[in-house]
Amino acid sequence: MEEKIKIVKLEDKEYPLLLKKIANPPKILYIKGELLKKEKCFAIVGTRRSSNYGKEIAFSIAKDLSEAGLTIVSGMARGIDTFAHKGALEGEGPARNASHSDAGGPARNASHTRAIAKGEDEQSSSTSDAGGPARNASHSDAGGPARNASHSDAGGPARNASHSDAGGPARNASHTRAIAKGEDEQSSSTSDAGGPARNASHSDAGGRTIAVLGTGIDEKSLYPKENLKLARKILENKGCLVSEYPPGSPGLKQNFPERNRIISGLSLGVLIVEAKFGSGALITANWAKIQGKKIFALPGSIHFPNSQGCHFLIKQGAKLAENANDILKEFNLPCLTSGVKQVKGKTLEEQLILEVLKQENLHIDKIIEKTKLSPQVVSSILTLMEIENKVKNLGGNVYIITR
Numbered sequence: 001m002e003e004k005i006k007i008v009k010l011e012d013k014e015y016p017l018l019l020k021k022i023a024n025p026p027k028i029l030y031i032k033g034e035l036l037k038k039e040k041c042f043a044i045v046g047t048r049r050s051s052n053y054g055k056e057i058a059f060s061i062a063k064d065l066s067e068a069g070l071t072i073v074s075g076m077a078r079g080i081d082t083f084a085h086k087g088a089l090e091g092e093g094p095a096r097n098a099s100h101s102d103a104g105g106p107a108r109n110a111s112h113t114r115a116i117a118k119g120e121d122e123q124s125s126s127t128s129d130a131g132g133p134a135r136n137a138s139h140s141d142a143g144g145p146a147r148n149a150s151h152s153d154a155g156g157p158a159r160n161a162s163h164s165d166a167g168g169p170a171r172n173a174s175h176t177r178a179i180a181k182g183e184d185e186q187s188s189s190t191s192d193a194g195g196p197a198r199n200a201s202h203s204d205a206g207g208r209t210i211a212v213l214g215t216g217i218d219e220k221s222l223y224p225k226e227n228l229k230l231a232r233k234i235l236e237n238k239g240c241l242v243s244e245y246p247p248g249s250p251g252l253k254q255n256f257p258e259r260n261r262i263i264s265g266l267s268l269g270v271l272i273v274e275a276k277f278g279s280g281a282l283i284t285a286n287w288a289k290i291q292g293k294k295i296f297a298l299p300g301s302i303h304f305p306n307s308q309g310c311h312f313l314i315k316q317g318a319k320l321a322e323n324a325n326d327i328l329k330e331f332n333l334p335c336l337t338s339g340v341k342q343v344k345g346k347t348l349e350e351q352l353i354l355e356v357l358k359q360e361n362l363h364i365d366k367i368i369e370k371t372k373l374s375p376q377v378v379s380s381i382l383t384l385m386e387i388e389n390k391v392k393n394l395g396g397n398v399y400i401i402t403r
Contacts, residue, residue, distance in 0.1 A: 003032065003218055003219065003247075004032065005030055005031070005032055005217060005218065005247060006030070006031045006032070007028060007029070007030060007031070008028070008029045008031060008035065009027065009028055009029075010025055010026070010027045010028070013037070014035070014037055015029070015037070016035060016036070016037055016039070016266055017037055017038060018041070018265065018266055018267070018268070019262065019265040019266050021265075022261065022265040022291050023290070023291075024261065025265065026244035026262060027244075028244060029242055029243070029244060030216070030217050030242070030243050030244070030245070030246060030247065031217070031240055031241070031242055032217050032235060032240060032241040033234070033235045033238070033239055033240030033241060034238055034239070034240050035210070035240045035242060039071055040069065040070050040071065040268060040331075041070065041071045041072070041073045041210065041266050041267045041268065042065055042070045042071070042072060042073065042267050042268055042269055042270075042271070042327065043072075043073040043074060043263050043264055043266070043267040043269070043270040043271065043284065043288075044058055044061065044062050044065075044072055044073075044074055044080070044081075044084035044270075044271045044273060045074055045075060045080060045081055045084070045260075045263060045270065045271075045272060045273070045280075045281045045284050046058060046079060046080025046081070046084075046272060046273035046274040046275055046279070046281050046306075047079055047080060047274045047275050047276060047279045047280075047281060047306055048077055048078040048079035048080075048081075049079060049276075049306070050079035050080045050083070050273070050274050050306065051274065051304070051306055052361050052394050052396075052398050053300065053361075054079075054080055054083075054273050054274035054298070054300075054306060055079070055080065055083045055394060055395075056083075056361060056394065056400060057273055057298055058080045058083040058084045058087060058273045059083045059084070059086060059087035059090070060087060060323075060324075061087070061271065061273075061321070061323065061324050061327070062083070062084040062085070062086075062087030062088045062091070062207075062209075063087040063088065063090045063091040063207070064091070064323070064324035064336055065088075065091070065324050065327065065328070066087070066088040066089075066090075066091025066092075066207030066208070066209070067091040067092050067207065067336065068324060068328055068333060068334070068335075068336055069333075070268075070333075071088075071207075071208045071209065071210060071239075072084055072085065072087070072088035072207065072208075072209045072210070073209070073210045073211075073212060073263055073266050073267050074209070074210075074211065074212070074263065075211065075212055075213070075214070075256075075259065075260070075263055076211035076212075076213060076227050076230065076231065076234075076241075077224070077280075078224055078226075078227075079274075080273045080274055080281070082227060082230065084209075084273075085209045085211060085230060085234060086230065088207040088208070088209035088239075089207060089209060089233055089234070089237055089239075090207070091207030092207070207237070208237060208238055208239045209234055209237070209239045210234075210239055210240050210241075210242060210266065211231065211234055211239070211240075211241050211242070212242050212243065212259055212262045212263045212266070213241060213242065213243040213245075213259065214243070214245070214251055214252075214255035214256040214258075214259040215243065215245060215249055215250060215251040215255065216243060216245050216246055216247040216248050216249040216250075217241040217242070217243045217247065218247040218248065219231075220248070221247060221248055221249055221250060221251075222241075223250075223251040242262065242266075243259070244258075244259070244262065256280060257280065257283045260280065260283050260284040260287050261287040261291075263284055263287075264284055264285075264287045264288040264291055264293055265287070265291060267288075267293060268293065268294065268331060269288070269293050269294035269295065269296060269327065269330070269331070270284055270285060270288040270293060270294075270295055270296065271296040271297070271298065271321055271327065272284070272285050272295070272296070272297045272298065272309065272310055272313060272318070273298045273310075274298065274300065274306035274307065274309075274310065275306065275308075275309030275310055275313075276305045276306055276308060276309055277308055277309055277312070279309050281309065282309050282312075282313070285297075285313055285318070294319065294330055294331075295313060295317075295318040295319065296318060296319045296320075296321040296326070296327055296330075297309075297310035297311075297313040297314050297318040297319070297320065297321065298310055298321060298322070299311065299314065299320055299322070324336055343390045343391075343401055343402065345385075345390075347381075349371075349373060349377060349381055350381055350385060350390075352371045352373065353367060353371055353373075353378065353381055353382070353385070353391075354385075354390070354391075354401060356370040356371055357391065357399060357400065357401045358401065361394060361398050361399060361400040362398065362399060363396070363397055363398050363399075364378060364379065364382065364397040364398075364399065365397075367382070367399065382399060386399075389402050390402055
């Protein structure tokens, strides 16, 4: 099948305005899908070796921001990036016209859903110091294949529940989204990015998301290969794949830190969900700082290595973000209305399982332990409730209630 790859040069009128404003914009962009000149984008990035907590939050915030009208930008790497793209695709984002984005339109779905797409991959940690500019590409976790199969959750055996959340704090079932009002005060390069849907030909089935790659955007070069299906889904939802590297370019380590400047350059701001010291996500945060973009970070347990980079950024002045509204307020965009979907069980057994899932996501073994129900009963009920969209499997048989 022939791949439609477009080339946009820095001097072309189609070149994204925000990206053009950074100090070192790429001279050439290779694009599959639609890259809009004026669009409100927001980046969500994080470690490849993410916890279930991080995946859940990345997914839910991306989904909510998508429903609020923002286009989510990430790097389509394993872990947090993957779940940011998947969350955006689940969002009921406004339909978009290729010549005029409504990425700033108001939220249209009040329910706070946190359904999580399946699948997860991890990669061994890197060791460079946090927050500084990219100094050694080999230290970045922005690229390269997974190096420790024992860390991978993807379809692997059941894991202990104490590991499933990797130290991340449990989210409260009463987590709501406060209402706030505000007018968009962004520069003229992005101010007309909002408004109602104007082109019915642009699908309303999911939100728009942009994947910035450190490889060529052709399917043969795309990395990681397990995200090929995700890449196709992004294109189906009127999103796009972007790279400064020509088709056929492999994923060299030095490509990924440089790629990160494009992720932040396209965006109004960046959220770091989880990042150890030395994570490539901190390189993205540093590019955002250099570019004058707003930086947000997700807090976590002080004992959890994936939270160390985020806490460092918060100490350095990054905005603490617990939910989408914390981000929307900073840009004077309309906040999402409050509301939590109340999930109730049809039977005593269903209700018992939902009760133990209210405060945290749990591995199936932990659910069996807490409910005292038989493995067969728990497995059967979880399957039924997943079909009914009451619970979701994060991957590796770790379940959460669908919000």
